Amino acid sequence: MSVIPDAPDPFARDRGGPAQPLLSVSGLYKHFPVRKAGGKKQVVRAVDGVDFDVLKGETLGIVGESGCGKSTTAKLLMGLIERDAGSLLYDGQPVGERVMPWRSYRRQVQMVFQDSYASLNPRMTVEQSIAFGPKVNGVPGREAVERARALLARVGLEPKRFAGRYPHEISGGQRQRVNIARSLALEPRLVLLDEAVSALDKSVEAQVLNLLLDLKAEFGLTYIFISHDLNVVRFISDRVMVMYLGRVSEIGPSDTVLDAPAHPYTEALLASMPSLDPNNRTQAALLQGDPPNPIDPPSGCRFHPRCTLAEPICSETEPPLDTVGPLHRVSCLARQPGSGHSAAPARALAA
Amino acid sequence: MLIYILKRLVYVTPVAFGVSLVCFLLVHLAPGDALSAVLPADATQETINEMKAAYGFDKPLPVQYLIWLWHVLHGDLGTSIATGRPVLGEVSRAVVNSLILASVATVIGFTFGTLFGFVAGYHRNSVADRAASALSVFGVSVPHYWLGMVLVIVFSATLGWLPPTGAGPDGSGNWRPDFDHLRYLILPAVTMSVIPTGIIARTVRALVADILAQDFVEALRAKGMDEFGVFKHVVRNAAPTALAIMGLQLGYLLGGSILVETVFAWPGTGFLLNAAIFQRDLPLLQGSILVLAMFFVVLNLLVDVMQTALDPRIERA
Amino acid sequence: MTAPITAASMALDGGVLSAGDAAPEAAFVPSRGFWGHVGHRLVRDPVAMGAGAVILLVVLIAILSPWITPMDPYKGSMLRRLKHVGDATYWLGSDELGRDMISRLMLGSRLSLFIGVTPVLIAFVIGSAIGILAGYVGGWTNTILMRTIDVFFAFPSVLLAIALSGALGAGIFNSIVSLTCVFVPQIARVAESVTTGIRKRDYIDAAKLSGALPLTIMRVQVLGNVVGPIFVYATSLISVSMILASGLSFLGLGVRPPEPEWGLMLNTLRTAIYANPVVAALPGVCIFVVSIAFNLFSDGLRAAMEIRQ
Numbered sequence: 006m007s008v009i010p011d012a013p014d015p016f017a018r019d020r021g022g023p024a025q026p027l028l029s030v031s032g033l034y035k036h037f038p039v040r041k042a043g044g045k046k047q048v049v050r051a052v053d054g055v056d057f058d059v060l061k062g063e064t065l066g067i068v069g070e071s072g073c074g075k076s077t078t079a080k081l082l083m084g085l086i087e088r089d090a091g092s093l094l095y096d097g098q099p100v101g102e103r104v105m106p107w108r109s110y111r112r113q114v115q116m117v118f119q120d121s122y123a124s125l126n127p128r129m130t131v132e133q134s135i136a137f138g139p140k141v142n143g144v145p146g147r148e149a150v151e152r153a154r155a156l157l158a159r160v161g162l163e164p165k166r167f168a169g170r171y172p173h174e175i176s177g178g179q180r181q182r183v184n185i186a187r188s189l190a191l192e193p194r195l196v197l198l199d200e201a202v203s204a205l206d207k208s209v210e211a212q213v214l215n216l217l218l219d220l221k222a223e224f225g226l227t228y229i230f231i232s233h234d235l236n237v238v239r240f241i242s243d244r245v246m247v248m249y250l251g252r253v254s255e256i257g258p259s260d261t262v263l264d265a266p267a268h269p270y271t272e273a274l275l276a277s278m279p280s281l282d283p284n285n286r287t288q289a290a291l292l293q294g295d296p297p298n299p300i301d302p303p304s305g306c307r308f309h310p311r312c313t314l315a316e317p318i319c320s321e322t323e324p325p326l327d328t329v330g331p332l333h334r335v336s337c338l339a340r341q342p343g344s345g346h347s348a349a350p351a352r353a354l355a356a
Numbered sequence: 357m358l359i360y361i362l363k364r365l366v367y368v369t370p371v372a373f374g375v376s377l378v379c380f381l382l383v384h385l386a387p388g389d390a391l392s393a394v395l396p397a398d399a400t401q402e403t404i405n406e407m408k409a410a411y412g413f414d415k416p417l418p419v420q421y422l423i424w425l426w427h428v429l430h431g432d433l434g435t436s437i438a439t440g441r442p443v444l445g446e447v448s449r450a451v452v453n454s455l456i457l458a459s460v461a462t463v464i465g466f467t468f469g470t471l472f473g474f475v476a477g478y479h480r481n482s483v484a485d486r487a488a489s490a491l492s493v494f495g496v497s498v499p500h501y502w503l504g505m506v507l508v509i510v511f512s513a514t515l516g517w518l519p520p521t522g523a524g525p526d527g528s529g530n531w532r533p534d535f536d537h538l539r540y541l542i543l544p545a546v547t548m549s550v551i552p553t554g555i556i557a558r559t560v561r562a563l564v565a566d567i568l569a570q571d572f573v574e575a576l577r578a579k580g581m582d583e584f585g586v587f588k589h590v591v592r593n594a595a596p597t598a599l600a601i602m603g604l605q606l607g608y609l610l611g612g613s614i615l616v617e618t619v620f621a622w623p624g625t626g627f628l629l630n631a632a633i634f635q636r637d638l639p640l641l642q643g644s645i646l647v648l649a650m651f652f653v654v655l656n657l658l659v660d661v662m663q664t665a666l667d668p669r670i671e672r673a
Numbered sequence: 674m675t676a677p678i679t680a681a682s683m684a685l686d687g688g689v690l691s692a693g694d695a696a697p698e699a700a701f702v703p704s705r706g707f708w709g710h711v712g713h714r715l716v717r718d719p720v721a722m723g724a725g726a727v728i729l730l731v732v733l734i735a736i737l738s739p740w741i742t743p744m745d746p747y748k749g750s751m752l753r754r755l756k757h758v759g760d761a762t763y764w765l766g767s768d769e770l771g772r773d774m775i776s777r778l779m780l781g782s783r784l785s786l787f788i789g790v791t792p793v794l795i796a797f798v799i800g801s802a803i804g805i806l807a808g809y810v811g812g813w814t815n816t817i818l819m820r821t822i823d824v825f826f827a828f829p830s831v832l833l834a835i836a837l838s839g840a841l842g843a844g845i846f847n848s849i850v851s852l853t854c855v856f857v858p859q860i861a862r863v864a865e866s867v868t869t870g871i872r873k874r875d876y877i878d879a880a881k882l883s884g885a886l887p888l889t890i891m892r893v894q895v896l897g898n899v900v901g902p903i904f905v906y907a908t909s910l911i912s913v914s915m916i917l918a919s920g921l922s923f924l925g926l927g928v929r930p931p932e933p934e935w936g937l938m939l940n941t942l943r944t945a946i947y948a949n950p951v952v953a954a955l956p957g958v959c960i961f962v963v964s965i966a967f968n969l970f971s972d973g974l975r976a977a978m979e980i981r982q
Contacts, residue, residue: 085878108884116882124875128707128897134876137893138883171707184879191883374824382840493972497965499916501923502939502957509950611829615920619943630924633839645828645836653827 495554721973804864
C-alpha cells in the first residue's frame with residue numbers, strides 16, 4: 006500500500022540533484038504492424054530511434070506535422086503503448102523495472118490529453134473524475150474529494166459551482182482546466198501536455214497557457230508540451246524539439262531553434278506559419294505536399310525529398326543528431342562538418 | 357473483388373461448421389434418446405442395443421458427429437423416423453413451398469417498405485412521415501400469427517373471399533403458379549410481408565433523410581439538376597443498404613415462417629418443423645434446421661458480397 | 674491492493690455524491706447528471722409516457738390479477754360457451770370452454786409478461802457479461818467469444834427459438850431457456866461493440882495513468898458507460914421476446930393448458946373463429962398492445978439518451 010507524500014514540494018522527492026535530467030529517453034522505437042492488400046506484413050515506423058532529455062524544471066516543446074510521431078512518443082513515455090526498444094530513465098532510475106515500476110512512475114508523471122471531452126468520463130462529475138486518482142492510490146474518500154475541490158479552485162473553477170457538474174455541462178476551456186486539475190491530483194513532477202490547448206479558442210488558449218505557467222511555478226513542475234502550433238510552443242517552452250517522420254531533426258533552446266533554425270525542415274515549418282508582421286516574412290520555400298509515408302520512409306535523410314538543400318549524398322547517408330551550438334543539436338548533413346555536403350561548414354572548427 | 361469473396365468464404369466456413377455442430381447437439385439436448393419415440397415401450401434391452409448400433413448411437417459423441425457430418429456433406433440427412441423417407445427429400449419439397457411464400461412476402465414488403473420509406477424520408481415530419489413511422493412500428497410490434505388469424509377472420513370467415521388454409525384447391529402439398537393457387541398464397545404472403553415492410557420502411561426513411569441532408573445533394577441542386585435527377589442519386593446511394601436488408605429479411609422469413617405456416621397450414625418448412633417437433637422426429641427436426649440455417653448463412657454471404665459490389669465506399673481489402 | 678471502493682459506488686449510482694462525501698459543502702449548483710437528463714427528456718415525450726403508462730397498467734394488472742378478476746378464470750360452463758363481447762355477465766365474452774375472457778386475459782398477463790420479459794433480463798445479464806469481457810479484454814478472448822456468437826447469429830432468431838424449444842420439449846422453463854439463448858448473442862454483440870468503443874476513450878487511458886487496477890477501471894469507468902446503451906438495446910428486445918414467447922405457446926411449446934396465457938389462448942380459440950371471431954382475436958390484441966408499448970417506450974428511451982456531446 007502506497008501513500009502519496011503530503012509534501013507539496015516535489016523537489017523534496019528529488020534523487021539525483023538539479024543536474025540529473027528528470028527524464029532521459031534513449032533509443033526509443035515503436036513500429037506498428039499493418040497489413041496491406043495481398044497479405045504482406047509491413048510496419049509503420051511511428052517512432053524510429055528517438056533520444057532526448059527533459060531537464061528538471063524546464064518546459065520541453067515537441068513540434069512537428071501530424072503523423073511525425075509526437076503523440077506516439079507521448080503514449081510511449083506514459084507506457085500507454087509498449088515500446089519496441091529503448092529506455093526511459095526517470096531521475097536516473099530505469100522505468101518499468103523493479104526500482105521504478107510503472108505504477109510509481111505514473112504517480113510522478115501525468116498527462117493531459119487533447120480532447121477535453123473524450124478524456125473525462127461523461128458519467129462522472131468533475132469532482133469524481135479528479136478524486137478518482139487519489140482514491141485508487143489509497144487516499145480516503147473525503148480527503149480525495151477535498152483535494153479535488155482545492156485543485157478545482159486552483160485551476161480557476163469555483164468548487165461550489167463546478168464540483169458537481171458533468172463534462173457536457175461545462176465549456177471546452179473549463180473541461181481542459183478540469184483535466185489539468187486531474188493531472189495534478191497525484192502531485193506529479195512531470196506533466197505531459199499532448200496538444201492540450203490545440204482545440205481551444207485563441208482567447209481561452211491564452212488563459213489556459215497562463216494558468217499552466219502559474220501552476221508550473223507554484224508546484225515546481227516540469228512540462229513536456231506537444232503541439233503543432235509554433236507560436237504557442239515559443240510562448241511556453243524553454244527548449245524545443247522538432248520531430249519529422251518518427252525522428253528528431255532538431256533540438257535546442259527555443260530562441261535558437263525558432264529564431265535561427267539550423268535544420269531546413271524547421272525553417273520550412275516556420276516559414277509556413279502565417280505571420281502578422283510583414284517585415285518578419287521569410288522568403289524560404291514553403292513545405293511542399295504531405296510528409297512521405299512512414300511505412301516506407303525515404304532513404305538517408307528522411308526530409309530530402311522535400312528539402313531545398315538536398316544533394317545526392319542526402320539520400321545515401323542518414324544524418325546523426327550532432328551538436329552545432331550550445332545545447333543545440335541538429336540532424337542535417339548541410340550543418341555537419343566533413344559530412345560531404347557542399348554547404349557543410351569547414352572541419353577546422355571541430356579539429 | 358475475388359480476394360474479398362475468398363476472404364468471406366474463409367470466414368464463413370468455421371461459422372458453417374459451428375452451425376452444423378449446433379444442429380447436431382440439438383438432438384442430444386432432447387430429453388430421452390432419439391429412439392424412444394419409435395421403440396415400443398416393452399422393447400427388450402437387446403432390441404434397444406440393436407437399434408442403437410444401427411443408428412450409430414452406441415459410439416462416443418465426437419465420433420457420432422463426424423459420421424453425421426460425413427453423411428451430411430454427401431447429401432444424406434438421415435431418415436425420417438415418422439415416415440421412413442429420406443429427410444433430404446422431405447425438406448426440399450417443403451423448402452420450395454416456403455421459398456415461394458417468403459419470396460412473395462419479401463417482394464411485397466420491399467415494394468411497400470421502399471415506397472413508404474421514400475415518401476417519409478422526403479417529407480420529414482409530414483402526415484405521410486407519421487403514417488409511415490406508425491406503420492413501421494406496427495410492422496415490428498404485431499404478432500404476425502395473430503395478424504394471420506385476423507386476416508382469416510375478415511377475408512375468409514366473414515367475407516368469404518379467400519380460402520383460409522392450405523396451398524391449393526386440391527389440398528395437395530405443391531403450389532403451382534395458376535389463379536386458383538394464387539388465391540391461397542395471398543393471405544399468408546400479406547401476413548408475412550408486414551415485418552419486412554416495417555423494417556424496410558424504417559431503414560429507407562433514415563437512409564433517404566440522411567442522403568438528402570448531405571452536402572452533395574445541395575451541390576447537385578445548386579448545379580441546376582432537377583428533382584428527378586436528384587432522386588436518381590438518392591436511389592443509387594440508398595440501394596445497396598436497402599437491398600441488403602431485403603436479402604436478410606428473406607432469410608428471416610424463411611427461418612421464421614413456422615408460426616405463419618402453422619396458422620395457414622402452408623406445407624412449407626415451418627409446417628414440417630411443427631410436425632417433426634410434435635412427432636419427436638429428431639432426424640427430420642435436425643435436417644430441416646440445418647438446411648434452413650445453411651440457407652441463411654449462404655444468403656448472408658451473398659448479401660455481403662452484393663453489397664460490397666454495389667457500394668464503392670465499402671473497403672474490399 | 675486495497676483501493677477504496679467509494680469511487681465505484683459514486684459512479685454507479687449515476688452521479689449524485691453519497692451523503693458522506695458531500696458533507697463538507699451543502700450548496701452545490703444542482704446538477705441532474707446523465708440519468709437525470711434522460712429522465713427529464715423522457716417525461717416530456719408524450720408517446721413514451723403513454724407507452725410507459727400502458728406497461729405500468731399491465732404490470733399492475735398482472736400483479737393484482739389473482740385478487741381482482743371479476744370471475745374465476747378456470748371455471749367454465751359448457752352452457753355458456755363463446756359468449757360475445759358486451760355480454761352482461763361476461764364483459765369480454767367467454768372462451769370455448771365457457772370461461773370468462775376478461776378474467777383469463779387479466780390472469781394471462783402474468784404468464785405472458787413473465788415468459789416474455791424474463792429471457793431478456795437473463796440475457797441482459799449474461800450477454801452484457803460476455804460482451805463487456807470480450808470488448809474490454811480484446812485479443813484472443815474477444816476473437817473466440819465473438820466467433821462463437823457469430824455461429825448463433827447464423828440462425829434466424831425465430832428458427833433458433835423454435836429449434837431449441839422443439840428439442841428441449843414444451844414447458845415454461847424450456848421456453849425461457851430457448852429465448853434466453855436467442856437473445857444472449859444479440860446483447861453480447863452490442864455490449865462488445867459499445868465496450869470496444871469506450872475502451873479507446875482517453876478517459877480510460879487517464880484512469881490507467883492514475884494507477885487504477887484493471888478491475889477498478891472496469892467497474893468504475895467502463896460499466897457506468899456501457900450499461901446504459903446495452904440496457905436500451907435490451908428494452909427494444911422485450912417486444913420481440915413477448916411475441917416469440919407467446920408464439921411458442923401458440924405452437925404448443927410453451928405454457929400448457931389450463932393455465933391462461935395469451936399465445937396459448939389464441940391457439941385454443943382458433944377453433945372459434947367462425948362462431949365468435951372477435952373473442953378469438955382478443956388475446957392477440959393484448960400481445961399486440963403490450964408489444965407496441967414496449968417498442969414505443971424503448972424508442973423514447975433511446976431518443977432521450979441521445980444527448981449531444
